[in-house]
Amino acid sequence: MSAAAPTRDLTPRRPAPDAAEATPRRRAIGRPSPWVYVLAAIVVFFTLLPVLVGVIGGFRTNAQLAENPAGWPDPWVFDNYLNVLQGSQFWRYTLNSVAIATMSTVLVVVCGIMAAYPLARYQFRGREGLFTIFVMGLLFPATVAVIPLFIITTRELHLGNTWAGIALPQAAFALPLTVVILRPFLQAIPKELEEAAMLDGTGRIGFFWRILLPLSRPGMVTVGVLAFVGSWNAYLLPLLLLQGDMRTLPLGVADFSSEHASDTAGVFAFTTLSMIPALIFFLTAQKQIVGGLQGAVKG
Amino acid sequence: MTTADSAPGAPSAQVPPLEAALNARAASRRGRRRGGVDVRTALEVTLFVAPALVLMAVFIVWPVLRAVQWSFFRWKGYGPLEDFVGLRNYVSVLTSEVFQGAVLHNLIIVVASIAIQLPLGLLIALLLNRRIRGRAALRTIIFVPYVLAEVIAGVVWVQLLQPQYGIIDQWLGALGLPSPEQGWLGTPDLALSTVIVVLSWKYLGMAVILLLAGMQGVPDELSEAAQIDGASYWRTQWHITFPLLGPTMRTWAFLSMIGSLQLFDMVWILTKGGPANATTTMATFLLTEGQRRSNYGIASAASVVLFVVALVLALLYQRFILSRDNTVDRPAKTPRPRRSTPKAVTA
Numbered sequence: 001m002s003a004a005a006p007t008r009d010l011t012p013r014r015p016a017p018d019a020a021e022a023t024p025r026r027r028a029i030g031r032p033s034p035w036v037y038v039l040a041a042i043v044v045f046f047t048l049l050p051v052l053v054g055v056i057g058g059f060r061t062n063a064q065l066a067e068n069p070a071g072w073p074d075p076w077v078f079d080n081y082l083n084v085l086q087g088s089q090f091w092r093y094t095l096n097s098v099a100i101a102t103m104s105t106v107l108v109v110v111c112g113i114m115a116a117y118p119l120a121r122y123q124f125r126g127r128e129g130l131f132t133i134f135v136m137g138l139l140f141p142a143t144v145a146v147i148p149l150f151i152i153t154t155r156e157l158h159l160g161n162t163w164a165g166i167a168l169p170q171a172a173f174a175l176p177l178t179v180v181i182l183r184p185f186l187q188a189i190p191k192e193l194e195e196a197a198m199l200d201g202t203g204r205i206g207f208f209w210r211i212l213l214p215l216s217r218p219g220m221v222t223v224g225v226l227a228f229v230g231s232w233n234a235y236l237l238p239l240l241l242l243q244g245d246m247r248t249l250p251l252g253v254a255d256f257s258s259e260h261a262s263d264t265a266g267v268f269a270f271t272t273l274s275m276i277p278a279l280i281f282f283l284t285a286q287k288q289i290v291g292g293l294q295g296a297v298k299g
Numbered sequence: 300m301t302t303a304d305s306a307p308g309a310p311s312a313q314v315p316p317l318e319a320a321l322n323a324r325a326a327s328r329r330g331r332r333r334g335g336v337d338v339r340t341a342l343e344v345t346l347f348v349a350p351a352l353v354l355m356a357v358f359i360v361w362p363v364l365r366a367v368q369w370s371f372f373r374w375k376g377y378g379p380l381e382d383f384v385g386l387r388n389y390v391s392v393l394t395s396e397v398f399q400g401a402v403l404h405n406l407i408i409v410v411a412s413i414a415i416q417l418p419l420g421l422l423i424a425l426l427l428n429r430r431i432r433g434r435a436a437l438r439t440i441i442f443v444p445y446v447l448a449e450v451i452a453g454v455v456w457v458q459l460l461q462p463q464y465g466i467i468d469q470w471l472g473a474l475g476l477p478s479p480e481q482g483w484l485g486t487p488d489l490a491l492s493t494v495i496v497v498l499s500w501k502y503l504g505m506a507v508i509l510l511l512a513g514m515q516g517v518p519d520e521l522s523e524a525a526q527i528d529g530a531s532y533w534r535t536q537w538h539i540t541f542p543l544l545g546p547t548m549r550t551w552a553f554l555s556m557i558g559s560l561q562l563f564d565m566v567w568i569l570t571k572g573g574p575a576n577a578t579t580t581m582a583t584f585l586l587t588e589g590q591r592r593s594n595y596g597i598a599s600a601a602s603v604v605l606f607v608v609a610l611v612l613a614l615l616y617q618r619f620i621l622s623r624d625n626t627v628d629r630p631a632k633t634p635r636p637r638r639s640t641p642k643a644v645t646a
Contacts, residue, residue: 036431043423044440046500050455051443053466057458069466107354115351118344124337130348137355139613141561143582144606145362147589147598148369151376152362172358175351204343233448235564236582240590250450254568257454264458271454275447282446286439289446290508 051275057268065264080269090273092245093252096163097277100238100248101231103167104174108227109220111171112178113186117208119179120186121194131183137176142169142237150240161246166238170231178223185219186212218288225288232278249274363606369599376593388600398601401579402608404491408498408580409559409612413552415499420506420551421544425536427507428514438511445504453568456497460484484570487577494569494578501565502558506551513547514540549620556616560609581605 057065058080059073084090118124119131142149149169154160159168189212197207238248247255253274257267282289370389373382392398427438444452459466462482471478479486483493517540525535563582566572572579572587579587581601589598 036426036429039422039426040431040433040437043426044437047440047444047504050452050459050500051447053459054455066464069461069464069469111351111354114347118347122340122344124340124344130344133352133355137359139610140359140363140606141557141609143561143563143585144602145359145366147585147595147602148362148365149358150589151595152365168354169358172354175355179351208347229446233450235448235450235567236586239567250448250564253448253454254450257457264461267454267458271451274451278446278448278451279443282443283439286442290442290512 051272054268054272054275057265058272060265062263062265077265080265081273083266084270084273089252089256090270093247093249093274094277096242096246097232097248097250099163100167100170101228103163104170104231105224105228107167107171108174108178109224112175112182112223113213113216113220115175116179116182116186117212120183121189121212122204131179134176134179137173138180140173142173146236146240149237153241161242161244163246165241166234166248167231169237170234171227174227174230178227181223181226182216182219186216189215221285222288222291225285228281229278229289232281249277366599366602369595370603372596374595376595384596388596389604392597392600392604397576397579398581398584398604400576401581401584404578405560405562405580405608407491408495408562409556411495412498412502412555412559415495416503416506416555417548417552419499419503420510421541423503423507424510424514425540427511438508441507442504444501445508447501449501449564450568452501453497453565456500457484457569460493481574485574487575490570490574490577494566497569498559498562498565502555506555509547509551510544513544517543553613553616553621556612557609560605560612581608 053070056073057069059076059078060071061077064071064074064077115134119127119134153165153169157165159165193211193215194207197211202210233250234248235250235254238251242248242251253271256270260266369380371383371385372380373384373388374380423441427434427441431437460468460483462468462478462480462485465482467483468478479489484490521539521543522535525539526532530538561582562580563586566578566580566583567586570578572583582605585598585601585605588594588601
């Protein structure tokens with residue numbers, strides 16, 4: 001990203017403070033004041049509060065929750081979690097979520113890297129125009145197309161209530177961002193490598209297959225993780241297209257919480273268990289998720 | 300596998316590989332191949348780009364075109380499209396008080412999200428940018444809400460916000476503070492603000508992570524120099540770090556705005572747009588019309604309006620705010636300072 005010359009804000013509005021006024025204010029960088037830790041504790045508290053209430057609430061009974069919603073489990077009850085884990089619903093929803101997110105991710109990564117390759121490394125007329133099509137795709141949120149998508153996938157493609165019916169549109173809507181992230185990534189691979197491969201008699205397809213793909217693994221992992229998280233958390237399209245046993249976890253959680261509205265402890269247990277896959281995935285892929293988001297902003 | 304050199308029509312067809320490579324390089328320097336149409340290149344490009352384009356054509360372009368088409372018809376979702384009503388769907392969407400309210404709610408959410416998350420995000424990013432113990436763990440924790448599905452986070456918040464029996468009302472009661480009788484989400488005047496608080500909880504982590512990345516692009520020398528000159532910690536941040544974070548803040552705000560305009564999941568879980576339409580958004584409006592009432596014409600018109608609103612705001616933002624980052628040495632309206640200012644690349 002180009003540097004905006006921050007013209008105005010850098011000039012002090014008041015004259016610089018006297019030397020006398022400013023002597024001992026240098027902060028020892030290694031030792032921040034205790035207030036910093038207080039602030040950090042507050043932030044952690046509010047960030048984790050809902051998650052912790054869910055986790056702990058799952059270990060209590062509805063009677064305990066009604067008596068004091070903020071209390072500690074006394075005694076600890078495991079029935080709520082066991083009920084969810086022993087029932088078939090939770091596993092069924094998890095399977096659907098895994099299958100749909102995997103299909104969508106594979107599609108996005110494969111189609112995305114293929115499309116990004118010529119856009120990054122070929123010289124041809126209309127290349128920028130072609131790239132603009134992908135950039136334009138960023139402007140169309142799934143929300144705008146969701147009603148026709150519902151009709152098209154169910155009636156014309158006969159993919160209503162199937163994994164593919166969700167995974168295909170999700171992949172399509174994830175592709176623009178994927179191509180926009182991957183193109184600069186592929187452009188950054190040194191030209192010399194390509195020339196060396198050409199000298200050795202490898203064609204451009206061979207170069208793509210044998211050199212570019214292995215080298216662009218970090219980029220593919222990043223876009224793959226973003227696509228997976230996006231699909232895993234999606235609600236609107238599954239809400240329209242999936243019913244019964246085909247529902248994904250978010251849909252399942254939402255329906256469970258309205259069907260069992262009086263069973264607060266059960267809702268907590270179900271919700272907590274649904275958070276776990278996402279949290280594990282996040283902890284293992286943290287670098288890629290954060291890196292990908294930062295990359296998207298760098299543009 | 301054949302090599303690129305043997306491609307018919309390629310300028311390098313009959314030359315040895317080394318020269319071919321050099322030619323290709325020269326051609327790329329010129330930016331475009333000379334000589335007739337390179338059939339092989341065209342074929343390869345088509346092969347590589349086709350799957351992505353087909354997916355996007357079938358699942359983005361086609362539905363969007365259908366939405367535009369349906370927006371001119373009265374259609375309940377079955378039978379042929381024959382009841383052409385011209386712009387009447389648009390008129391009824393734009394004059395509907397519920398939709399006007401929805402647009403207003405979307406705009407309020409756009410502004411409030413930025414106004415709440417930017418200062419908080421800056422503060423927390425500054426905190427995490429210092430060498431404090433447990434910094435890595437803090438960074439992970441702050442990002443947890445962002446990773447959870449909106450739906451799942453929303454379901455937990457609904458429980459926390461239960462009138463009287465929810466943990467929030469209990470704690471407020473313990474502090475001697477009153478809570479609304481209908482609950483935070485059930486009182487029309489409070490529902491939108493409550494939704495905004497939950498959204499801020501969910502998306503603050505994103506702002507923090509991006510701002511933090513921007514801060515790491517600010518060279519330490521600048522703050523050190525300022526501190527040696529006697530500037531206090533906050534002065535240093537205000538005059539050096541924050542201005543240099545400009546591009547990051549503007550890009551983050553853009554993403555936040557686009558997200559707020561499309562908001563659906565969280566509202567649907569928390570309030571379904573209620574009570575008394577106090578929290579409808581454009582997305583909940585079009586879903587209610589389309590799914591619940593089968594007014595596909597109206598829903599389509601609403602989605603076209605949603606698209607246009609988002610597009611116009613995006614273009615305006617691009618034109619007036621993001622453009623600062625793209626033109627490096629535009630003659631600025633504000634007078635340039637006399638003394639040399641450090642120009643550092645942020646983000």
